[in-house]
Amino acid sequence: MPKDEENKPNQYCFQLGQLSVDAEADGKTKRTFSGVAYSGEVITEHWYWDRVVFDLDSMQINGRIPALLEHSSRQRAGAINTHSIDHQNGLQVQGDLMSNEFGAQVAQDSDDGFPWQMSVRIEPSSVEDIQADASVSVNGKIHQGPITVFRGGRIREVSFCALGADSNTNAVAASHSPRNFNQPEDTDVTELEQANAKIKELETKNSELEAENKQFAADKREAEIKTLEAELKKEFSAEDKTKFSALDDTSFGFMASQLRQFSVPLEQKTPGANPAFEHLFKHQATGGQGDQQPSGNQHQFTAGAQAFADQNKGA
Numbered sequence: 001m002p003k004d005e006e007n008k009p010n011q012y013c014f015q016l017g018q019l020s021v022d023a024e025a026d027g028k029t030k031r032t033f034s035g036v037a038y039s040g041e042v043i044t045e046h047w048y049w050d051r052v053v054f055d056l057d058s059m060q061i062n063g064r065i066p067a068l069l070e071h072s073s074r075q076r077a078g079a080i081n082t083h084s085i086d087h088q089n090g091l092q093v094q095g096d097l098m099s100n101e102f103g104a105q106v107a108q109d110s111d112d113g114f115p116w117q118m119s120v121r122i123e124p125s126s127v128e129d130i131q132a133d134a135s136v137s138v139n140g141k142i143h144q145g146p147i148t149v150f151r152g153g154r155i156r157e158v159s160f161c162a163l164g165a166d167s168n169t170n171a172v173a174a175s176h177s178p179r180n181f182n183q184p185e186d187t188d189v190t191e192l193e194q195a196n197a198k199i200k201e202l203e204t205k206n207s208e209l210e211a212e213n214k215q216f217a218a219d220k221r222e223a224e225i226k227t228l229e230a231e232l233k234k235e236f237s238a239e240d241k242t243k244f245s246a247l248d249d250t251s252f253g254f255m256a257s258q259l260r261q262f263s264v265p266l267e268q269k270t271p272g273a274n275p276a277f278e279h280l281f282k283h284q285a286t287g288g289q290g291d292q293q294p295s296g297n298q299h300q301f302t303a304g305a306q307a308f309a310d311q312n313k314g315a
Contacts, residue, residue: 010071010121011046011047011048011049012121012122012123012156013071013119013120013121013159014038014043014046014052014119014120014122020033020034020035021033021097021106021107021110021111021116022034023111024107024111030096030097030098030099031096031097031103031107032094032095032096032097033067033078033094033095033096033097033106034092034093034094034095035092035093035118036089036090036091036092036118037083037090037091037092037093037118037120037155037158038054038056038059038090038091038120038122039089039090039091040053040054040056040087040090040091040139041053041090041139042143042147049148050146050148051146051147051148052147052148052149052150053138053139053143053147053148053149053150054122054124054138054149054150054153055138055139055149055150055151055152055153056085056086056087056090056091056139057139058125058151058152058153059085059091059122059152059153059154059155060152060153060154060155061080061083061091061154061155062154064079064080064081065079065080065155065156065157065158066078066079066080066157066158067079067080067095067097067157067158067159067160068157068158068159068160069102069105069106069159069160070159070160070161070162071119071121071157071159071161075102076098076100076102076103077097077098077100077102077103077105077106077160078095078096078097078098078103078106079095079096079098080093080094080095080158081094081095081096082094082095087139087140091155093158095158106160114162116160116161116162117160117161117162118158118159118160118161119158119159119160119161120155120157120158120159121155121156121157121158121159122150122153122154122155122156123153123154123156124150124151124152124153124154125151125152125153125154126150126151126152127148127149127150127151128148128149128151129146129148130143130145130146130147130148130149131145131146132144132145132146133145136149218245221244221245221252222245224252224256225241225244225245228256228259228260231260231263232259232260232263
């Protein structure tokens with residue numbers, strides 16, 4: 001752990017009780033220790049969580065875990081060998097002290113009567129915040145809110161700590177910032193979260209605007225087709241409407257102008273071929289050059305105009 005992080009408080013470290021270091025005995029190669037790491041009761045007045053309780057039924061201790069001095073990974077004092085968990089006695093641990101300077105310091109200070117405190121570092125898989133108007137059952141007891149519940153708490157290490165539970169709020173090492181502590185938040189993380197949230201907000205608004213624009217364009221084209229039908233006194237087929245809807249504004253405008261140009265109001269129709277449509281067919285067939293063969297650059301009319309002309313030819 002970096003040196004500058006060793007003076008930061010850790011909301012996952014808790015001072016929970018005293019440790020007992022066994023007296024030195026003949027024939028023993030290692031000094032041992034034992035204690036109640038957690039009783040199962042509510043921890044009160046914690047500097048970060050205020051009131052918190054650990055769910056013993058989901059607590060995890062995987063293999064041998066370290067016993068450190070003041071939660072420093074550079075000060076390895078021993079290891080937890082065995083443990084037991086139940087509602088009556090809580091979490092009990094037993095372990096060996098190392099023969100290095102830190103293990104020897106713990107043993108010597110204990111022999112001199114120093115009351116070492118036990119602190120555990122527990123990281124939950126989930127955290128429940130129970131409000132004041134609610135209650136929760138943990139470790140066989142009902143607890144009234146407000147209270148925080150650690151579920152699936154994993155014990156990462158235990159430590160020998162010199163200071164008592166109330167005085168040790170700022171003495172443990174960690175990389176976490178307190179929730180109710182008088183210091184500014186990590187502004188880099190906060191600003192990044194705010195920026196990401198703003199990006200998501202803008203993306204959502206952009207998607208909504210695109211959908212609104214598409215719907216507006218579809219409604220506008222539908223109204224234009226209905227207007228064209230009314231002017232031509234003709235109902236287009238569903239297939240034609242689909243094709244008209246797929247045209248861009250320029251193409252639709254040209255197609256509509258062609259249909260209007262070669263249409264004749266019903267009251268102007270006379271028996272025989274409609275001159276306008278005769279001209280349309282002649283123009284389409286000859287490219288506007290009389291009876292000559294169509295040239296490669298002849299003007300081509302839209303399918304809608306051709307269909308309208310075909311239907312009204314000879315009207």
